[in-house]
Amino acid sequence: MNSESLPITSDRNGRTTLQAAVRPELFLECVHCGLCTSSCPTFTELGDENVGPRGRIYLMRMITDGTLDALPTVRHHLDLCLDCRACESACPSGVHYGRIIEPFRLAMEEEKHRGIAGWDWFRTFVLFGLFPYAGRIRLAMKPVRLMQRLGLYDRFERLGLFKLIPGRLGQMATLVNPPVDQGPKLPSFLPAIGRRRARVAFFVGCVADAMFRHTHWATLRVLQQNGCDILLPEGQGCCGAIHFHAGSNSGARRLANTNVDAFRLDEIDAIIVNHAGCGAMLKEYGLHWQDDRRAQRQEFSEKVRDINEFLDQLGPVAPTGEIRAVVAYHDACHLRHGQQVIDPPRKLMELIPGLELRDLPESEVCCGSAGTYNLNQPEMADRLICRKVENIVSTGAQIVLASNAGCLLQIGREIRRQRLPIAVLHPMDLLDLSYRGEQPELPGHNGR
């Protein structure tokens, strides 16, 4: 069955229509066996076939066939999908669930936002106006950062005062991670340390740069330690995932093309990305749009490597700094299910002397962050993060690791809220510390 490309069909005005959003052959891959249901976080929480993968595929198929209208309840069931792709990992038939739900939801969003009635300030100003720009995010975080510096943030959070800020903005404010020294602006080149083994380019991104620049620095140092020359090309920007998933197809394509233009592929062995959400998006550039630049985007995609995956393939230089700590690793959906990168981060952590990696129950289940999901579906997101943190606590870990900005923020917030003595780090943060012979800052028992 050939399903490597995904044409998005458009109507006469160039807009995607619901019934034509998905190629019908993609539905035929699903034999309705139901083996995927138990992998789905929303089905597991609610026990309703409508919010399980088999049910969602069925609903979309019926709408495509014209045997069911896109009723509000049906839209709700599809909106509640995390797009975590756990079902894709579970499905023995090889159903490409992402290639069904994504164009379908894109079409739903485009339909919804057609005309003034569907205009949404949050989407226009915050999602599309803020997210693609690291500088603007940093600016927007200023009030929160100021409160954190004045020590007001903690009190606000404890008293639940963020609830007074309207809806999704308030949700966003609570997500902001506590201030750390983010390090200086990133350079445009860093040389390998020791024998040169590869030449790579680094993908910087938007949220990741604004909130996790320290992790970027850690990643770059780890790459240097592993003998990599690193280019940080000018002119690159946001990966476009937020646009794509919030239904701005053209915005996402514009960002993709900008990135493709920014990287000189013939000069490098790989494009390195350290956050799973961006990585999954970059790897799918070649898939999403059918136009004359498709082949170029495909070439770009083929060079993209997640940092964990890349180091594992390169053969990592063993770190020597001992770190005596108990850690648990959470599988970011877009790494495990989206990119099928499962063992590499675990293998890397096992290289750190003294570190004890414990199995996290349900590590493969979504934490509820899922891009901007926690902003749009706070209730389900809350259920999932509580479940996640309960599992983390059960391991007795002092540090929980995740390879994705969204997960780090989501898990970090809940851990602060519950005042748990658990640090939330990216695997590269820890690996870098070990290379440098330094220790992680572990929170004391009074929470913080």
Place this chain on the structure above:
Amino acid sequence: MKKPLTRDLRRCLGATSVLSELGDLRVYDCDGLTIEKRLPDAVVFPATTEQVAEVVRICSRHDAPIVARGAGTSLAGGCLPIGGGVVVMLTRMKRIIEVNVADRMALVEAGVLNLQLARALTGTGLHFAPDPSSQIACTIGGNVATNAGGPHTLKYGVTLNHVLGVEAVLGDGTVMQLGPLGDRAALDLTGVLVGSEGTLAIVTRVWIRLTPNPQDYRTLRVTFDSLDDASNAISDVIASGIVPAAMELMDQGILAAVDEAFQFGFPADAEAVVVIELDGPSVGLDEQRDRITEICNRHQAREILQASDAQQRALLWKCRKMAVGAVGRLSPSYCIQDGVVPRTKLPHIIRRITEISAKYSIRIVNVAHAGDGNIHPILLFDERDADQVQRALAAGKELLEDCIRCGGSVTAEHGIGIEKISLMESLFAPYDLKMMEKVRDAFNPGGGLGLGKVLPSPHAPTLLHAAVSIGDV
């Protein structure tokens, strides 16, 4: 009539536990068998046994049929809401109430997943033996209702052998508790309920007998150039008196699909792979393995590999268990048969399958719980091509006729559901069917539970392949 029904259900369960709008009901119009569809009037999500009982009482007051549903992996249409009515979802009753390691018992709610229980038992040295291929998704309630089996059924038996008792709601809303240990002296009613496919009662809790994990395993993967050799070898292993824990056959067609899914590295040109597992005390296992190796070699086995560690063993079993699901990679539609033949007839029936496949030009791939003589020929076709559908149905019919002619049966584990009702009259004498009806009427007086399932009745839908008539074979 319908409005008051949903109103009463909402009053009892709360609005978030009752679905009754069209957009919410469509996904409940079928299960793993998609050729028949019926729309229910409502779907409910009870959280307690008492709520299940109340739902049953409300339904019987409104004369609405009821069908229980777990994970909906039935391949026999067991969850089809015939005559509309109410689908009772057990998916919110998924607590493991107690695991008693000392007494080797567990008490679970019906919606607990088979795999969820397996995970909860890690480290106790015990397990729940029935391991259907749908293990990752199916519920214990569904396993009890269908008397599910799996590869290890060969040595450990079906679900019935691992259920000590059940709590169930009868057709009039009475809650009945059977077992776990009390009713040994009386009639074995638990045995009557297990395998009754939701036509006698809704199972709400299950007392499970836990089995000690074997001390050791020998898991072999034997490759054969010819399917004929493979089935002869299986037959001879059984005849030798060794009882492997499992003996599973996969043919070339299914191996291709499995390999695409899991990159296990099965040889592409071999006609069959047989997975044979021995388990038990370490002493004696090697000797049994050597005898099996010798038998396989006598039948021209090309290669015999032994899983070297737990991880390899797990992957091999994953391949086997995902085999049926992976068939989606071969064809847009398939129909999986569930035939049984005496084990000595295995080589014969496998040969017949090849002939039938050629005769109707319908591709058939095979997995089989070969040690039990339980074959699962899978007929591949494209549902959009009417002629292919017809040929597939005819091929399936001829196949089942052959099973019966061999002295076998038409289902081992997938159940009757709606799919095989038309065969009941050929398999059982009228008197037997009458007795079954009497039993059903005793548990389920109005007949509202599982309406139109298992036993022939005017409610049973006439399926396309109900045309299968085997009275004259």
